[in-house]
Amino acid sequence: MRWSFRVARIAGIEIKIHVTFFLLLAWIGFGYHRAGGMLAAIDGLLFVVLIFVCVLLHELGHALAAARYGIKTPDITLLPIGGVARLERMPEKPSEEIVVTIAGPAVNVVIAAVLWIGIGLTGGFPDPQALHQTGLPMSVRLLAVNVWLVIFNAIPAFPMDGGRLLRALLAMRMNYARATQIAASIGQGIAFLFFILGLWWNPMLILIAVFVYFGANSEAVFAQMRSVSRDLRVSAAMVTQFQSLPEDATLNEAVEALLRTSQHEFPITASDGRVRGILTRDDMIAALRKSGAGTPVTEVMRTDIPSVHQSMLFERAFAVMQQCRCPALPVLDSVGHLVGLFTPENVGEMIMVQSALGARGDRR
Numbered sequence: 192m193r194w195s196f197r198v199a200r201i202a203g204i205e206i207k208i209h210v211t212f213f214l215l216l217a218w219i220g221f222g223y224h225r226a227g228g229m230l231a232a233i234d235g236l237l238f239v240v241l242i243f244v245c246v247l248l249h250e251l252g253h254a255l256a257a258a259r260y261g262i263k264t265p266d267i268t269l270l271p272i273g274g275v276a277r278l279e280r281m282p283e284k285p286s287e288e289i290v291v292t293i294a295g296p297a298v299n300v301v302i303a304a305v306l307w308i309g310i311g312l313t314g315g316f317p318d319p320q321a322l323h324q325t326g327l328p329m330s331v332r333l334l335a336v337n338v339w340l341v342i343f344n345a346i347p348a349f350p351m352d353g354g355r356l357l358r359a360l361l362a363m364r365m366n367y368a369r370a371t372q373i374a375a376s377i378g379q380g381i382a383f384l385f386f387i388l389g390l391w392w393n394p395m396l397i398l399i400a401v402f403v404y405f406g407a408n409s410e411a412v413f414a415q416m417r418s419v420s421r422d423l424r425v426s427a428a429m430v431t432q433f434q435s436l437p438e439d440a441t442l443n444e445a446v447e448a449l450l451r452t453s454q455h456e457f458p459i460t461a462s463d464g465r466v467r468g469i470l471t472r473d474d475m476i477a478a479l480r481k482s483g484a485g486t487p488v489t490e491v492m493r494t495d496i497p498s499v500h501q502s503m504l505f506e507r508a509f510a511v512m513q514q515c516r517c518p519a520l521p522v523l524d525s526v527g528h529l530v531g532l533f534t535p536e537n538v539g540e541m542i543m544v545q546s547a548l549g550a551r552g553d554r555r
């Protein structure tokens with residue numbers, strides 16, 4: 192995710208904080224300071240930081256459970272709306288997905304239980320009558336937060352854990368795509384309900400409704416991709432009619448090719464047919480501005496883009512593309528020659544075609 196800062200590394204997982212999170216802190220600090228001075232500001236900030244520690248532990252719960260099945264988690268990002276653990280892939284078996292999903296909220300249950308016991312041992316819960324003078328102690332507020340995190344995540348709608356759990360339970364009885372579709376529809380029904388309730392009760396629910404609605408949508412698209420591409424190979428979906436540029440080309444030739452074709456990314460190939468790099472439109476334009484049209488393409492091309500083999504599974508190549516956020520991947524044959532390009536547009540078109548066929552019931 193862009194605009195995220197690395198703050199720590201736990202069990203090989205990078206912990207990142209999104210810049211908007213600091214804005215949230217500043218906003219809360221200001222608000223509390225204006226209302227109650229310095230002490231209130233410190234108390235408010237500490238509370239928010241502790242909430243996010245609980246969210247982080249929740250995400251680590253997912254990540255460590257996934258690690259049990261050999262699934263790595265490259266990073267966890269903390270956003271003002273919560274945490275996102277980016278798992279390398281989702282578990283294949285529904286039973287594994289259930290364990291990975293439950294592990295997050297289970298962490299909050301444990302935290303809440305520890306707080307509950309701690310509060311009980313150290314003098315118990317405050318007298319409700321005295322509350323309006325002192326406010327709730329931090330430990331009680333944190334207990335409430337963890338209970339809320341469990342309840343919120345139990346809502347059976349994507350992107351909450353409850354949605355994943357529902358999908359995994361359904362997937363034990365039907366195929367993954369169908370299970371996702373049903374879970375997504377239930378989620379969107381709940382979003383609709385929240386929206387209506389939000390209109391005359393609490394506007395916060397409207398926000399959640401929007402969040403859930405789009406979460407369900409993107410999850411459904413991803414599951415569709417997974418199911419349509421189950422046994423497809425990269426070669427079935429790659430672009431085979433494309434323009435590549437020789438390694439001795441200059442930006443001038445690249446610009447010509449850019450204008451002449453509808454392509455935005457150009458593979459740069461050596462005379463033996465091997466790929467040297469990929470020239471993207473953005474890099475091309477930036478270099479034109481900086482060093483002119485006579486610049487050799489080899490100075491501007493990206494060499495960090497991974498290539499994929501034509502017989503690789505579509506789903507794996509898709510994961511590679513997502514991980515590097517590459518605009519196009521070169522596709523190679525068994526002797527390492529460039530035979531195609533794998534692009535996000537390809538993926539989109541493949542999904543459209545396959546789901547149209549699937550809807551007619553003659554999917555392979």
Ligand SMILES: [Zn+2]
Pocket residue numbers: 249250253295296344352
């Ligand atoms: Zn979770």
